[in-house]
Amino acid sequence: MALDQRDCTVRRYPDGAATITGILVDPGGRASRWVLVQRAEGTSVSVRVDNISVSADGRPETTAGTLTLDQLVAIGRSAGLTLYP
Numbered sequence: 001m002a003l004d005q006r007d008c009t010v011r012r013y014p015d016g017a018a019t020i021t022g023i024l025v026d027p028g029g030r031a032s033r034w035v036l037v038q039r040a041e042g043t044s045v046s047v048r049v050d051n052i053s054v055s056a057d058g059r060p061e062t063t064a065g066t067l068t069l070d071q072l073v074a075i076g077r078s079a080g081l082t083l084y085p
Helices: 069-076
Strands: 008-012 018-025 031-038 044-050 052-054 060-062
Touching: 018 069, 031 069, 044 069
Parallel strands: none
Antiparallel strands: 008 018, 018 031, 031 044, 052 060
16 A cells, blocks of 8 residues: 555644644555644654454455544544653
């Protein structure tokens, strides 16, 4: 899967944080949604979810019910994910 820059979205927040979001789709229609959160204090959090699973016979298949980009942003911006050096 390759990312096209046109598929990325950058958003800045009043608290100084910024997010970059994107969706990668392979030729089989399987998708990977990802978010990179750059926090004002300099730390970053990456969150990714795939709608790809492996069937009993070992073939990749598409599943439903993955999180949305907005949900991934909310997870990445959660204060509880802050790691301190």
